[in-house]
Amino acid sequence: MNAPTSIWAAQYRGATLGFFGLAFMVAYSTAAITTAMPAAANELNGLPLYGLAFGITMATSVVSMSLAALWIDRSGPQKPLLLGVGIYVVGMLLSAAAPTMELLVGGRAITGLGSGLDGVALYVAIARVFPAHIRPKMFGALAMAWLLPSVVGPALSGLVTEHFGWRWVFATVPVLAIVAMVLLLRGSRGTSMNQAVDPESLEDPAKAAARRLWVKPLWGLIAALAVLMMSDAGTRTQPWWPAQLGIAVVLLAVAVNILLPQGTWRAARGLPALILMRGLMGTGFTIADVYLPLFMIDQRHLPAWLAGLSLTVGGVTWAVGAWLSARGTLQPRQCVRWGALLMTLGLLISALVLLPGWPVWIAWLGWAAAGFGIGMAYPTQSVVVLGQSSRSEQGTNASALQLSETLLTATALSIVGAVFAALLTSGETAYVMAFGVAAVLAVSTLLVSRRAAN
Known part of the structure; x- marks a missing residue:
C-alpha cells in the first residue's frame, strides 16, 4: 500500500485539524489582543504599562523556550504542548478578569510562558506525527492558519470590544485552544508524539553537551530580563536609558551565544x-x-x-x-x-x-x-x-x-x-x-x- 501523500488523509486528518486549530488560535489571539489592548489600557488607567504588556510576553516566552528544549528532547513534545496550552489558557483568563493593569500585565507574562512552551513543542510534534515527505504541507497549512485571523481578526476584535467589552476578546481565546487541543490529542493517538527518547542515545559522546542543558533555562531567564531592560530603555523615559540599553545588549549577547548552537x-x-x-x-x-x-x-x-x-x-x-x-x-x-x-x-x-x-x-x-x-x-x-x-x-x-x-x-x-x-x-x-x-x-x-x- 502506498503511503499517504496528504495531511488530510484519514490517519492524519484529526492531527491536522488540531495543529491547524492551535496555529489559528495563536494567530487570532495575536491580532485580536493587539486591537483590544488600547481599550483595556484606557479602562484600567494603565497606558504607562501598555508597552510592557506586549514586551513581557516576548520576555517570558524566552524562558519557556529554553526549558522546552530540555524537556522535549527527553520526554517528547506531548506533555510540554499540553502544559503550554494550559498555561496559555490560564494567562488569558487571568487577563480577562484583571481588575488592574498590573494584573493584566501579570496575565500576559503567564501567557508568554505558555506560548514559548507550545511554540517549540508544536514544531517537534509535527515532526513526530507526520512523515518527512508530507511534513512541508503541514507547515504550509500553519501559514494558511495565520492568514484569516490576520485579515479579519482586528475587525472582529474591534466589534467585540465595542459591543461587549475588551474582556470578551481575551475570554474567547481559551475556547479555541481547548477545542484545538482535544482535536489534536484524538487525532494523534497511536503516533510517536509522546514517545521519549531512548536514554541510551543520550550517552553518545557526540551529545554529551545535552547533559548540561539545565544551564539553558537560567540563561533564558537572563535573556528575558535583558529583553525587558531593552524594552524599557527603548521608551527613553529615564535619563540613564543609554547605559541601560548597553548593559542589556551585552547581557543578551552573552546569553544568545549560549542559547544558540555553536557556529x-x-x-x-x-x-x-x-x-x-x-x-x-x-x-x-x-x-x-x-x-x-x-x-x-x-x-x-x-x-x-x-x-x-x-x-x-x-x-x-x-x-x-x-x-x-x-x-x-x-x-x-x-x-x-x-x-x-x-x-x-x-x-x-x-x-x-x-x-x-x-x-x-x-x-x-x-x-x-x-x-x-x-x-x-x-x-x-x-x-x-x-x-x-x-x-x-x-x-x-x-x-x-x-x-x-x-x-x-x-x-x-x-x-x-x-x-x-x-x-x-x-x-x-x-x-x-x-x-x-x-x-x-x-x-x-x-x-x-x-x-x-x-
Whole structure:
C-alpha cells in the first residue's frame, strides 16, 4: 500500500485539524489582543504599562523556550504542548478578569510562558506525527492558519470590544485552544508524539553537551530580563536609558551565544546558518512591517485602514508562498534562497515610497513580493531544521530556531525604537534609518541563505 501523500488523509486528518486549530488560535489571539489592548489600557488607567504588556510576553516566552528544549528532547513534545496550552489558557483568563493593569500585565507574562512552551513543542510534534515527505504541507497549512485571523481578526476584535467589552476578546481565546487541543490529542493517538527518547542515545559522546542543558533555562531567564531592560530603555523615559540599553545588549549577547548552537554567529554551513537566517529574516521583515504603516499615516497622511493595507497584502502573499513551498515542486535549497531574494527585493522596492513623488502603491507592490518570499522560506527552514535533527535534538534545534528570531527581533526593535524616537523631529530621517536597518538585515539574510541549505 502506498503511503499517504496528504495531511488530510484519514490517519492524519484529526492531527491536522488540531495543529491547524492551535496555529489559528495563536494567530487570532495575536491580532485580536493587539486591537483590544488600547481599550483595556484606557479602562484600567494603565497606558504607562501598555508597552510592557506586549514586551513581557516576548520576555517570558524566552524562558519557556529554553526549558522546552530540555524537556522535549527527553520526554517528547506531548506533555510540554499540553502544559503550554494550559498555561496559555490560564494567562488569558487571568487577563480577562484583571481588575488592574498590573494584573493584566501579570496575565500576559503567564501567557508568554505558555506560548514559548507550545511554540517549540508544536514544531517537534509535527515532526513526530507526520512523515518527512508530507511534513512541508503541514507547515504550509500553519501559514494558511495565520492568514484569516490576520485579515479579519482586528475587525472582529474591534466589534467585540465595542459591543461587549475588551474582556470578551481575551475570554474567547481559551475556547479555541481547548477545542484545538482535544482535536489534536484524538487525532494523534497511536503516533510517536509522546514517545521519549531512548536514554541510551543520550550517552553518545557526540551529545554529551545535552547533559548540561539545565544551564539553558537560567540563561533564558537572563535573556528575558535583558529583553525587558531593552524594552524599557527603548521608551527613553529615564535619563540613564543609554547605559541601560548597553548593559542589556551585552547581557543578551552573552546569553544568545549560549542559547544558540555553536557556529550560529559565523553562519556555519547547515543548521547554524539556517538558525541565523531565521533571526535575520524575521527581524528585518518585522521592522519594516512595524514602520511602513506608521510612515503611511504620518508622512503620506493615509487613513489607518488604508495604511494597514500593506499588512493584509503581505499576509496573503505569505500564505501563497507557503503553499508553493509545501507543494514540493521546488527543492528546499531553492525555497530558502529564492525566498530570501524575493524578501530582500520586496523590502527595497517598498522603501522607494520614502522618496518624494513615488506613489504609495509601490510599497504595497514591494510588500507583496516580500511576503511571498518570507512565506517560501519560513516553513522550509522549519522542515529542514527538523529533518536534519536527530530525535534527541529536535527540541533543542526547534527552540534555537525560535529563540534566534525572538531575541534578535526584540533587540533590534528596542534599539531602532530608541533611535527612531531621537530622530523623529527630523521628519523622514527617522523612517530612513528604520528602513535602512531592515534593508541591511534583509541583505544579510540573502548572503546567509547561500550557506543555509545545501
